[in-house]
Amino acid sequence: MAHGRVLFETRAASPSPNNAYTCTTCHATTQHPADLRLLPGAPLAGAVLRPSYWGGTTLDLLDAVNVCRHDFMDAQMPWQAADADGQALYAYLASLPADLPEAVTFHVATDAWDLPGGDAAQGKLDYAHACQTCHGAAHTGKGRLTARAPILPEQTLKEHASYAQAELRVVFVQKVRHGVFYGYGGTMPPFAREVLSDDRLAGLLTWLGVPQ
Ligand code: HEC
Ligand code: HEC
Structure with missing residues (x-):
């Protein structure tokens, strides 16, 4: 043990x-x-x-x-x-304690689409609680776990500079929803809607300043 x-x-x-x-x-x-x-x-x-x-x-x-x-x-x-x-x-x-003996609901979303703007104040908290461990502080990457995790959002926006603006946001949504799956590769885990709802993800992207 x-x-x-x-x-x-x-x-x-x-x-x-x-x-x-x-x-x-x-x-x-x-x-x-x-x-x-x-x-x-x-x-x-x-x-x-x-x-x-x-x-x-x-x-x-x-x-x-x-x-x-x-x-x-x-x-x-x-x-x-x-x-x-x-x-x-x-x-x-x-x-470990037997808190959760039931099967846990979890779906890797097969679909992912653009999200409207959301609550930026909640988004700031959600970034800190969901993304910061790996990506470090927004805009600087300070404290990130690995240099493989890009500085958000600037590095990702730069790497996809050839995309139309309307598609850029979908890059973020898709990565969060699919993680390593559906042809994305890498080592990032997917976030199911059970963990981070579309509304909360919308707020997170608004706070990060991903253009709409
Ligand atoms: C467990 C670590 C980890 C967590 C947590 C994490 N990421 Fe990532 N993320 C990575 C890594 C590593 C990469 C580099 C690509 C890869 O390996 O999948 C990445 C890549 C990305 C990319 C670039 C996608 C692309 O196509 O260029 C975006 C956008 C992103 N992450 C957003 C987020 C957001 C938003 C959150 C929080 C909701 C988050 N990540 C949480 C590790 C993480
Ligand atoms: C980068 C993030 C990440 C790491 C690191 C990771 N896991 Fe997971 N794990 C997940 C995700 C996402 C799922 C699918 C959602 C779920 O059901 O928990 C999962 C599922 C599981 C499940 C199934 C839980 C269930 O009830 O469906 C077990 C057990 C598990 N992981 C154990 C481990 C162990 C042990 C380690 C270390 C050796 C580990 N994981 C490392 C992200 C991770």
Whole structure:
């Protein structure tokens, strides 16, 4: 269990030198964590009891963990059921309170479209709670977790300078909704509408100053 906790809280869950994340970058261990972060992954308290994972796409806990290790943490080899690391992680997850034993609702949105302007004051808070850990402060990137995460919004606007203005905002919406999926690649996790609604994302983009 102690080793499982180390795997959960440090970068040791992936041997890749490209990995900047720990499990705690995206998951809380209790249903109501003390901090206010808006995390893309579900709280893992009670995860060992759930009937299915990843919005019902797998029934197997180890598979669910290996998706995260592969898609976000650049781990090339999945953990097998007999591996000591996988077993240690299981022991740690089983030691958490059983807060959320039910399957967690989660969809990677297949669609993504432009959003109107929104509440910038709420958007400022949501940026701090959902994006800042990885991207650092808006406009400067100060404190970002990895230089792979662009400085928002300037670096992304610059990289897509050839796009029509009306399409630029959709680049932001799509990345947030799809993360690494639907041909986007990279290591950013998707934010489901269950975690960050369209209204809140609209406010976040307004506060960031992504043009409309
Ligand atoms: C970059 C973000 C990210 C990282 C890092 C990450 N995960 Fe995930 N994880 C997600 C997302 C997004 C989902 C899908 C939403 C959900 O159901 O939690 C998910 C799903 C899961 C699930 C299924 C939960 C459920 O009930 O559906 C488990 C279990 C899990 N992750 C464990 C881990 C473990 C253990 C680690 C570290 C080895 C890890 N994750 C690292 C983002 C991440
Ligand atoms: C767990 C870390 C992480 C979190 C949290 C995160 N990002 Fe990212 N983001 C990245 C990384 C890394 C990249 C570089 C591309 C990649 O690897 O997917 C990226 C790329 C982007 C891009 C560039 C897309 C493109 O096509 O050029 C945008 C826009 C973006 N993120 C917006 C956001 C917003 C808005 C939030 C908060 C709602 C957010 N990100 C949260 C890690 C993260």
